[in-house]
Amino acid sequence: MNEVRLSTTTVLQRPRHLLGIEPLTAEQITFILDQAKPFQEFQRHPLKKLATLRGKTVALAFFEPSTRTRISFATAAARLGADTMNLQAESSSLKKGESLIDTVWTLEAMRPDGIVIRHASSGAPDFIARRVDMPVVNAGDGTHEHPTQALLDALTIRDRKGRLGNLNVTILGDILHSRVARSNIHLLSRFGARFTLSGPAMWVPKELECLAPHVRRVSRIEEALHGADVVIVLRVQSERIHEPPVSLDDYVLRYQLTPERLGLAKPDAIVLHPGPIIRGLEIDPAVADGPQSCILEQVTNGLAVRMALLFHLVSGAPPDAPHPAKENAA
Amino acid sequence: MILVKGGRVIDPASGTDAVADVLIDGDRIARIGQAISAPDAEILNAAGAVVAPGFIDLHCHLREPGQEISETIESGTRAAAAGGFTAVCCMPNTQPVNDNAAVTRAIVERSASAHTRVWPIGAASIGSKGEALAEIAGMQDAGIVAVSDDGRPIATAKLMRQVMDYCRSLGLPVIDHCEDPSLAAGGVMREGPRSIRLGLKGIPAASESICVGRDVEVAALTGARLHIAHLSTRASLDHVRAAKANGLAVTCEVTPHHFTLIDEDVVYDTSHKMNPPLGSRDDRAALLDGIADGSVDVIATDHAPHHPASKDVEFDRAPFGITGFETAMALALSELLHTKRISLARLVELFTTGPARVLGIERKLAAGSPADVTIFSMDYKWTFGASESASRSRNTPFDGREFRGAPMVTIVAGRVVFRRAATAAA
Numbered sequence: 001m002n003e004v005r006l007s008t009t010t011v012l013q014r015p016r017h018l019l020g021i022e023p024l025t026a027e028q029i030t031f032i033l034d035q036a037k038p039f040q041e042f043q044r045h046p047l048k049k050l051a052t053l054r055g056k057t058v059a060l061a062f063f064e065p066s067t068r069t070r071i072s073f074a075t076a077a078a079r080l081g082a083d084t085m086n087l088q089a090e091s092s093s094l095k096k097g098e099s100l101i102d103t104v105w106t107l108e109a110m111r112p113d114g115i116v117i118r119h120a121s122s123g124a125p126d127f128i129a130r131r132v133d134m135p136v137v138n139a140g141d142g143t144h145e146h147p148t149q150a151l152l153d154a155l156t157i158r159d160r161k162g163r164l165g166n167l168n169v170t171i172l173g174d175i176l177h178s179r180v181a182r183s184n185i186h187l188l189s190r191f192g193a194r195f196t197l198s199g200p201a202m203w204v205p206k207e208l209e210c211l212a213p214h215v216r217r218v219s220r221i222e223e224a225l226h227g228a229d230v231v232i233v234l235r236v237q238s239e240r241i242h243e244p245p246v247s248l249d250d251y252v253l254r255y256q257l258t259p260e261r262l263g264l265a266k267p268d269a270i271v272l273h274p275g276p277i278i279r280g281l282e283i284d285p286a287v288a289d290g291p292q293s294c295i296l297e298q299v300t301n302g303l304a305v306r307m308a309l310l311f312h313l314v315s316g317a318p319p320d321a322p323h324p325a326k327e328n329a330a
Numbered sequence: 331m332i333l334v335k336g337g338r339v340i341d342p343a344s345g346t347d348a349v350a351d352v353l354i355d356g357d358r359i360a361r362i363g364q365a366i367s368a369p370d371a372e373i374l375n376a377a378g379a380v381v382a383p384g385f386i387d388l389h390c391h392l393r394e395p396g397q398e399i400s401e402t403i404e405s406g407t408r409a410a411a412a413g414g415f416t417a418v419c420c421m422p423n424t425q426p427v428n429d430n431a432a433v434t435r436a437i438v439e440r441s442a443s444a445h446t447r448v449w450p451i452g453a454a455s456i457g458s459k460g461e462a463l464a465e466i467a468g469m470q471d472a473g474i475v476a477v478s479d480d481g482r483p484i485a486t487a488k489l490m491r492q493v494m495d496y497c498r499s500l501g502l503p504v505i506d507h508c509e510d511p512s513l514a515a516g517g518v519m520r521e522g523p524r525s526i527r528l529g530l531k532g533i534p535a536a537s538e539s540i541c542v543g544r545d546v547e548v549a550a551l552t553g554a555r556l557h558i559a560h561l562s563t564r565a566s567l568d569h570v571r572a573a574k575a576n577g578l579a580v581t582c583e584v585t586p587h588h589f590t591l592i593d594e595d596v597v598y599d600t601s602h603k604m605n606p607p608l609g610s611r612d613d614r615a616a617l618l619d620g621i622a623d624g625s626v627d628v629i630a631t632d633h634a635p636h637h638p639a640s641k642d643v644e645f646d647r648a649p650f651g652i653t654g655f656e657t658a659m660a661l662a663l664s665e666l667l668h669t670k671r672i673s674l675a676r677l678v679e680l681f682t683t684g685p686a687r688v689l690g691i692e693r694k695l696a697a698g699s700p701a702d703v704t705i706f707s708m709d710y711k712w713t714f715g716a717s718e719s720a721s722r723s724r725n726t727p728f729d730g731r732e733f734r735g736a737p738m739v740t741i742v743a744g745r746v747v748f749r750r751a752a753t754a755a756a
Contacts, residue, residue, distance in 0.1 A: 122598075143530075
């Protein structure tokens with residue numbers, strides 16, 4: 001049998017993998033966000049290419065369709081100077097019956113320095129991390145976690161609100177099936193956030209209240225928005241709408257984030273959405289394009305966060321190494 | 331001849347609990363008594379060990395015919411013997427399904443050289459598809475001891491009524507895997523805080539108890555003998571208790587993994603994936619109470635071997651099931667006896683007269699009885715290693731677990747089929 005080489009899901013001072021937010025401490029999260037900061041500046045630089053990871057290769061293994069996350073990781077790797085190996089579900093040998101672990105071992109045999117995994121099965125990155133000898137980054141697994149999304153959301157919130165502590169966070173939509181919601185709850189709860197979850201009851205099961213302290217469920221969106229500092233709108237996964245059946249028209253009627261409803265939140269509340277957004281379904285275009293919306297900042301911050309992660313997980317640099325973006329600017 | 335000397339003889343059928351010698355002659359027990367002398371006999375020194383009637387496993391999967399990559403009758407019964415079992419009841423979900431006398435006969439013939447007795451369970455419906463009744467009488471003549479569509483529930487209340495009516499006339503028990511497939515669909519673990527945290531699709535507890543409730547009602551309608559397989563929830567147990575209180579012939583079994591582990595123990599390791607899934611802490615507490623108060627009749631393994639290639643995959647893609655023969659008794663000793671939840675006699679009953687009553691047979695240690703004997707230590711310290719298992723499969727959450735108490739010698743029809751290496755009892 002293939003030997004299980006390393007189990008590093010435990011919280012190390014310096015984690016080898018990023019499998020989820022749940023194992024991370026507030027200090028580790030703050031470190032990543034601080035490291036992402038100079039990379040935010042860097043995105044405005046006219047020449048967006050560093051040599052930090054020159055000669056390194058990052059495998060991007062996307063076993064589930066993805067556009068924005070895959071492009072974000074590929075761009076982050078490129079701007080650090082790394083090469084990428086791309087695997088997409090459509091073109092993979094999975095269709096020929098190869099198992100996940102055989103596919104990953106095949107990629108590993110080409111000697112990448114790290115692997116980024118998106119997979120429809122919860123726990124797939126954890127499964128892989130116990131069987132390969134390279135850093136594993138979870139780019140979204142099933143309905144489990146999407147840690148880089150939570151990190152980029154946290155960076156966005158910290159920029160706009162000036163803090164991560166003492167926030168009322170309202171999450172709207174299909175929370176049961178949302179890995180983004182889980183990662184956000186794990187992350188922001190490290191800093192003491194209070195959560196209000198709202199959506200059709202079958203998408204907001206009571207067990208969600210066990211994910212963190214200070215999680216409550218509210219049936220009416222108007223009540224859920226009252227006093228919110230941060231509103232996270234989740235995409236209505238219409239490909240999943242049959243399970244359980246919810247009429248889209250009903251959803252718009254009861255749960256769409258409209259300007260009137262947003263008015264019930266604090267005046268300086270911000271609106272986040274992990275994308276892709278469906279205008280006119282979960283969010284009114286006036287909100288998506290309004291001053292409280294952070295949707296495009298989130299996308300830019302995604303690059304900064306992913307560059308910081310790849311730099312630290314793939315380069316092997318010590319935590320106190322000089323920051324490549326600062327070094328370059330100097 | 332074999333003379334088992336100086337063991338603590340526990341025989342639930344007669345209420346015996348005494349140090350005695352057991353003399354086996356041929357395939358029968360010749361005598362039980364004090365200071366038996368038999369100069370020609372092979373002596374098994376059982377001092378400090380327990381000598382019990384042969385353990386019966388009412389629920390296992392031997393995978394033959396059809397899935398020999400995962401298990402065979404030979405490898406499965408070798409593992410069963412190592413677990414102290416002298417007879418195992420194999421479920422019909424083989425390939426082809428054991429739904430006719432030809433398949434039953436093939437299993438019986440292949441079992442002639444097995445390490446334990448093999449008592450097949452026949453399918454209730456053709457192909458276990460839940461449509462038409464299988465050839466149950468034909469299978470009965472070929473050797474089945476019960477019927478079940480295990481792996482799935484008997485599909486509808488109407489079919490269950492037919493199966494029960496028919497089996498009542500044949501004198502066979504009906505065993506059901508209770509699950510509402512519409513509620514359970516797509517689920518891979520028990521629905522609850524842990525499934526939400528792991529992002530794994532949950533199976534609600536009600537999926538099982540709804541079906542148990544249905545079956546108990548149909549048992550009341552027909553008067554048939556109903557046995558609930560791998561019962562795992564408090565609500566299911568409440569149905570069984572109520573049925574017993576009403577005088578119905580309803581029994582149930584609990585697996586060692588369900589009385590040992592809970593949903594909070596589940597990690598992304600497919601050796602934690604089985605059906606029914608591991609229940610809540612409260613369910614486990616209910617099962618332990620039921621085992622202690624007699625509501626639970628049987629401990630059964632649901633030994634479900636799967637080849638590593640099929641289990642070493644993403645959690646939601648793996649098949650359900652774990653192996654169980656070699657750890658069942660040790661888990662019962664660790665979790666039930668050493669914790670003082672039940673007595674030694676009750677523990678033996680759960681593996682012997684309990685399953686025997688479900689099957690409508692006797693199980694005892696007495697002169698003239700078949701020489702099926704399980705000898706075990708309550709204190710022997712050992713560590714279970716899946717890689718050393720006699721099973722062809724390795725899918726167990728108990729790999730590396732340390733135990734106090736173990737099967738030492740297993741005797742089937744007067745023949746020693748298992749002897750623990752460096753055993754204190756031999």
